[in-house]
Amino acid sequence: MRKASILLAALLVSLLAVSVGALAQGSLAIVYDVGGRGDLSFNDMAALGGERAVRELGVRLTEVESASTADFLPNLRALARSRQHDVIVGVGFLIQDAMAQVAEEFPNQKFALIDGFVDAPNVMSISFADHEGSALVGALAAITALENGGDTVGIVLGIEIPILLRFEVGYRAGVRWAVDRYNEIHGTNKQVRVLYTYTGAFDDPARGKTAAEAMLGQGATVVYQVAGGTGLGVFEAVESAARGQGKVVGPPFAIGVDSAQDYISPGFIAVSMVKRVDNGVFEAIKRALDGTFQGGAVTLKLAEGGVAASSVEMVELFFDEAVAAGAKTPEEKAVAMAGVRAAREAVPQLAWDLLNELDSLIRSGEYVVPEALDRDTAEYWRSVLSTY
Amino acid sequence: MPDRSAPPAGAAGQYKPVSVLAGAPPWLEMRGITKVYPNGTRALENVDLRVAKGEIHGLLGENGAGKSTLMKILSGILPFTSGRILLGGREVSLRSTHDALAHGIGMVHQHFSLVPTFNALDNIILGRGASLASPDRAAARKRIQRLMEETGLHAPLDIPIEQLPVGTQQRIEILKTLDRNVDLLILDEPTAVLTPQETDQLFEVLNGLAARGTTIILITHKLREVLALTNAVTVLRSGRVVGSRLTEGATAQDLARMMVGTERLPEVKERRQHEKTEPVLRVAGLTVKGDGGQDAVKNVSFEINAGEIFAIAGVTGNGQSELIEALSGLRPIANGRAYLLGHSINGKGPRELYRMGLAHVPEDRHRLGMVAQFSVLENSILGVHHEPRFRRGLPGTLHWGKVRRYARDLVHRFQVVTPSLATPMRSLSGGNQQKLVVGRELAKSPSLIIAGQPTRGLDVGATAAIRDLLVDIRNEGKAVLLVSADLDEVLALADRVAVMYEGEILAILERHEFDRERIGLLMGGVHDGSAAG
Amino acid sequence: MDPRPVEQRELEALSRRERQRQLRGTFAGLAEIVVALVIGLFVGALVMDGAGYDWKLAYEGLLIGAFGDQWAIADTLASATPLILTGLVFGLSARAGYFNIGAQGQMIVGALAAVAVGAHVSAPPVMAVTLTFLAAALAGALWALPAALLKATRGVHEVISTIMFNWIAHYTALYMVFNVLNDPRSAERTVRVLPEARLGAIIPGADMTAAIFVAVGVALFMYWLLWHSPWGYEMRIAGLNPSALRYAGASPLWSVNLTFILAGIAAGIAGATQIIGRPPTYALYGDLSNVRNLGFDGIAVALIGRNHPLGIILAAIFIGAMGAGSRMMQIMAGVPLDMVRIVHGTVIIALAAPEVWSLLGKFLSRGRARREAASTAHSKTVQR
Incomplete structure (x- = not known):
């Protein structure tokens, strides 16, 4: 019985190999994080990059989701073993250990790791200037609070890993820069405090909601979520707080992360810090195909399109993605987009102006956003940035 | 007891036949009732029953004879496979208890x-x-x-x-x-839980009801009740009607013969006389708390000798259960002492008591005496499973081969009818379950065996077998403490009887003092003074 | 007339009938499983077909991913390893009459203990591994004990207490991962266990480690205990009829405690297998994702395995195969993981359904027996 099944399996594998080999003009495989597709965030962004590669480069796309962290290694191995993929992309920091192992086992296979680092010649470790993007939305958050008579903003994070420290410190830097600029313009001496919570999870909306509710209770006007699925609870908390005051549009506002999340809670998300994971994935397969692939760390900065504040066009693109994932229906689009525009109009013009000003300062290198990747550095910047 | 063959009291002197067999017109007719369960079991086979208006009709049979099934059909609880039911000459459809009640048929169940x-x-x-x-x-x-x-x-x-x-x-x-x-009242074993006095009261009420024209069908397996109360009786055996006859002129032997198919009555064996020895069990001033914390057994004292069946009679719930639980180590003794072969049993658990020579056939065999879901094999070593004789060399390993031999021996010796040793205990009939439990306890070769309600719910054959076993071990010189609510059983088996009422022993009677009337009165708490002491 | 031959014949007939019954029982059990499997796969195929996926290719992928080559088989067994143990937790407890759903919490605590000992106690390899397993077993047992004591002394239902202890374990673990056992260079997880406490892959290129032998060993021990030792005999009675156990001279309290402790040991070891027996991380992740749901999956495993240790081994391998096969369902047929899970779910429900019914029936009949015992009238006999 088992012998027969093995024979059958072997037969099928060889058939498959032949049929695929015949039409392959490049092949891309993506292994998603636990939580995976449908997070309307990081993983879906990666998928978007994969789809763009299918469209623009004509590659074949194979996607694998992971049920648990224990699946990373066998998932990567199964793909590497098939020898069909020009590059295998692992999405997310947690995949790092598994990718280090597989990269060693399959030295001729090209890998790319989003948001982590593996020191191997066949792994391209792609990271993003999260601190720069977070500074942009921090500036917007601070001005939105001040212009609405507030003095508090919040940030809800997932697990306290180095990358999230970078988000937090970047956000604080943006807040501080904007408050200083505001005081400079108006000749005032205002202050904005930053509330922060590490929830310890990327997949627990209930905890995100509780954390955001606590911040709103302490007077936060804007809450930035950097917590994956946990962040969906932040949106819920902000929207229900606003609706509780009879509002159909913020403030209070939430700020989305990773993808253009503005449409998820239309009217109550001011902007999103878009991490162009799609560009990272696209870059990996493009370089693998044109022969420029190289191992090592690659950081996609604001100036290189690695991060950005979301635009209405991006939101529309993501809405379509959500439709494809089954999270939204096409009919909802008009209403949602109207809400997104209304939110943007409800954000003070000065906030947008300063966001754009900071954007060009960062691009030109005139303002360097501080970066923290460990707790001590983060603690240092927390105290420096909040001392007036 | 009023003589039922005489005209009823309120009948204005004019004789009215009160049974179809005596010429009265049938009011209820069940014709050719057959009941086949979906699994193929044929519970009733072509059963006829005819009852006249105002008649008290007995429905007699062993457990599983089909009495309850037939009456559940009549009261609309069970559907039947084929046959007809006529009431006053018209066919009726009884698909539910609601239908039955609409036709004036009501049933009082064993469990209220x-x-x-x-x-x-x-x-x-x-x-x-x-x-x-x-x-x-x-x-x-x-x-x-x-x-x-x-x-x-x-x-x-x-x-x-x-x-x-x-x-x-x-x-x-x-x-x-x-x-x-209701015009037709069906009673399912109504006297099972009553004192003799309560039983008499019930019978008077039933006679009165019948005189007013209510028809009564009485399900029972007690011969005395049939003889005392009914006009006619229908006997069922294995789902078929053995016969119907007028009660007048019938003897207990006649009915028993119809019921069990032989003339064997629950007669017991010859009893051998023993020399008096040291008492096997001595109970001195024992007090035991009930579940509610009340004194369920109050300052009770007695002795049981080797070669003696010492019975405790009484209506259920007068402290007998608490007494045997205390003596078998299942319930703490609140006050007083008890000695088994001279050794105190206070504070000892069931396992220690077993080692001291006690065996216990529990009152509630479903709850205590067996594990219904376990096989016959597994049940055969309940309580002795920890003994080295069922072990293998590897420390602590049960030797199922040895257990199997042991179980086969038990099944054979005590004539337990089972399809196999692997059969779950719950699939056995009550009698065979009890035979295994009793057998298992006797195989412990105890000095004292406590038997609580050992034949309750069993059919005549199993009852006789169990009673024979108890007399056998008495004759072997063992002591037996028998607790039974069945007065006939007590009178048939016991050498001495203690009557318990509200936790106290009202009297202890020697065999030659046995008197049904007097014991019945004691059971009902009526102390005539003559037997005090 | 010599009675011996008659007796002999009777007894022989008795054992013959017994063997026939057992054979029939085994056959009926197998038939039931096959029918359930076919129904489950059929419904799964309908679902996939309805959603526009190629179900034939998906099932081919399932087969290849689970058994297609030596690596696939090894991955299947690696996935099965913790499930055998968490399945035993529920199965053993169910045999003893409890709904112990505390495997998740006990396993988490076991994993924490494995990290604590494995990362800090330096010893020769075999010793280090043994110590780590022992620490995890002890932690799991201690974590199971409060539920047993609450049950035995205060009558607290084990479902409530074990659920609560699951959450206490969950949040305790989060605290420990980030604050006590945290790896300062990699804040998303604990420190790694020392190399000498790690179990290596048996077949290079697959995750299976010697942990599978530990799991199977524990299962065989549980089998021996339940069916070939007087203590297991008592545990099974405790589950079905505690009064009878008291009557038989044993203590239901002791049996409850023993059951929970043994279950806790199995759960604790399950936690350890995910830390020291599953490459490449050898640490506990901050979102506990390497022990995620394994405790609850154990319930399904136990139900499919009919709460029998040997059945649980097979059921765990089956569920492990579904897990390992899921990647090829994704890779070959492009069926997304959520859809794969739906298919798994239908198959698992189909396989577990008969046991769920019988468990329910058991609990209902226990209630009925209690009511009957309470009523004073004649005891019921089986109508034949």
Whole structure:
């Protein structure tokens, strides 16, 4: 019985190999994080990059989701073993250990790791200037609070890993820069405090909601979520707080992360810090195909399109993605987009102006956003940035 | 007891035949009733039953003969496979208890269906499916009081059921049924839980009801009741009618023969005489608490000698259960002492007592004496499973081969009828379950065996077998403590009888002093003074 | 007349009938499983077909991913390893009459203990591994004990207490991962266990480690205990009829405690297998994702395995195969993981359904038996 099944399996594998080999003009495989597709965030962004590669480069796309962290290694191995993929992309920091192992086992296979680092010649470790993007939305958050008579903003994070420290410190830097600029313009001496919570999870909306509710209770006007699925609870908390005051549009506002999340809670998300994971994935397969692939760390900065504040066009693109994932229906689009525009109009013009000003300062290198990747550095910047 | 063959008291002197067999027209006719269960079991085979208006008809048979099945069909609880039911000459369709009640047929079950925390009035109102709201209540109270006057069934209406004696509860259950304007009253083993006095009262009430024209069918396996109460009797065996006959002129032997198919009555074996020795069990001033913390057994003292069956008679619930639980190590002794072969048993658990020579056939074999889901094999070593003789060399490993040999031996010696040793215990008939339990306990070769209600619920054959076993071990010189609510059993088996009432032993009688009337009175708490001491 | 031959014949007939019955029982059990499997796969195929996926290719992928080559088989067994143990937790407890759903919490605590000992106690390899397993077993047992004591002394239902202890374990673990056992260079997880406490892959290129032998060993021990030792005999009685156990001279309290402790040991070891027996991380992740749901999956495993240790081994391998096969369902047929899970779910429900019914029936009949015992009238006999 088992012998027969093995024979059958072997037969099928060889058939498959032949049929695929015949039409392959490049092949891309993506292994998603636990939580995976449908997070309307990081993983879906990666998928978007994969789809763009299918469209623009004509590659074949194979996607694998992971049920648990224990699946990373066998998932990567199964793909590497098939020898069909020009590059295998692992999405997310947690995949790092598994990718280090597989990269060693399959030295001729090209890998790319989003948001982590593996020191191997066949792994391209792609990271993003999260601190720069977070500074942009921090500036917007601070001005939105001040212009609405507030003095508090919040940030809800997932697990306290180095990358999230970078988000937090970047956000604080943006807040501080904007408050200083505001005081400079108006000749005032205002202050904005930053509330922060590490929830310890990327997949627990209930905890995100509780954390955001606590911040709103302490007077936060804007809450930035950097917590994956946990962040969906932040949106819920902000929207229900606003609706509780009879509002159909913020403030209070939430700020989305990773993808253009503005449409998820239309009217109550001011902007999103878009991490162009799609560009990272696209870059990996493009370089693998044109022969420029190289191992090592690659950081996609604001100036290189690695991060950005979301635009209405991006939101529309993501809405379509959500439709494809089954999270939204096409009919909802008009209403949602109207809400997104209304939110943007409800954000003070000065906030947008300063966001754009900071954007060009960062691009030109005139303002360097501080970066923290460990707790001590983060603690240092927390105290420096909040001392007036 | 009134003689049922005589005209009923209220019949204005004119003789009316009260049985179809005596020429009365049939009022209820069940013709060719056959019941086949979906699994193929043929519970009833072409059963005929004819009952006249105002008749008290006995339905006699062993456990599993089909009596209850037949009556459940008549009261609309069970559907039947084929046959007809006629009432007053017209065929009726009885698809539910509702249908049956609409035709005036009501059944009082063995297990009462009363809400324990409600009083009688509420229970009776609920029985009609009416609202407990006040407008109904006053009317219902009046109606029920009138009914009590007419029938002589008196019961307090405002006391919660759980505080009433079982006999009263039964009267309420009957009232509840009669309140539905029932012409045909079916009673399923109504005397199982009653004292002799309560039984007599019930019979008077039933006679009165019959005289008023209510037809009564009495399910029973007690011969004495059939002879005392009924006009005619139909005997079932294995789902078939063995015969119907007028009660007048019948003897217990006749009926027993019809019921079990032989003339074998629960007669017991010859008993051998023993020399008096040191007592095997000595109980001195024993007090045991009940579940509610009350004194369930009060300062009880007695001795049991080797080669003696010492019986405790009494209506269920007078402290017998607590007494045997205390003596078998399942319940703490609150006060007093007990000695087994001279050694104190205070504070000892079941396993230690077993080592000291005690075996225990528990009253409630389903709850204590066996594990229903376990096989016959596994049940055969319950309580001795830890013994080295069932072990293998590897420390602590059960040697199933040895257990199997042991179980086969038990099954054979005690004639347990089982399809296999792997059969779950619950698939066995009650008699065979009990034979295995008794056998297992006897195989412990104890000095004292405590047997609680050993034949309760068993058919005649199994009952006789169990009783024979008890006499056998008595004759072997062992001591037996028999607790039984069945007075016939006590009188047949015991060398001495202690009667328990409300936790006390009212009297201990030697065999030559045995007197049914007197023991019955003691069981009902009536102390005539002559036997005190 | 010599009675011996008659007796002999009777006894022989008795054992013959017994063997026939057992054979029939085994056959009926197998038939039931096959029918359930076919129904489950059929419904799964309908679902996939309805959603526009190629179900034939998906099932081919399932087969290849689970058994297609030596690596696939090894991955299947690696996935099965913790499930055998968490399945035993529920199965053993169910045999003893409890709904112990505390495997998740006990396993988490076991994993924490494995990290604590494995990362800090330096010893020769075999010793280090043994110590780590022992620490995890002890932690799991201690974590199971409060539920047993609450049950035995206060009558607290084990479902409530074990659920609560699951959450206590969950949040305790989060605290420990980030604050006590945290790897300062990699804040998303604990420190790694020392190399000498790690179990290596048996077949290079697959995750299976010697942990599978530990799991199977524990299962075989549980089998021996339940069916070939007097203590297991008592545990099974405790589950079905505690009064009878007291009557038989044993203590139901002791049996409850023993059951929970043994279950806790199995759960604790399950936690350890995910830390020291599953490459490449050898640490506990901050979102506990390497022990995620394994405790609850154990319930399904136990139900499919009919709460029998040997059945649980097979069921765990089956569920492990579904897990390992899921990647090829994704890779070959492009069926997304959510859809794969739906298919798994239907198959698992179909396989577990008969046991769920019988468990329910058991609990209902226990209630009925209690009510009957409470009523004073004649005891019921089986109508034949």
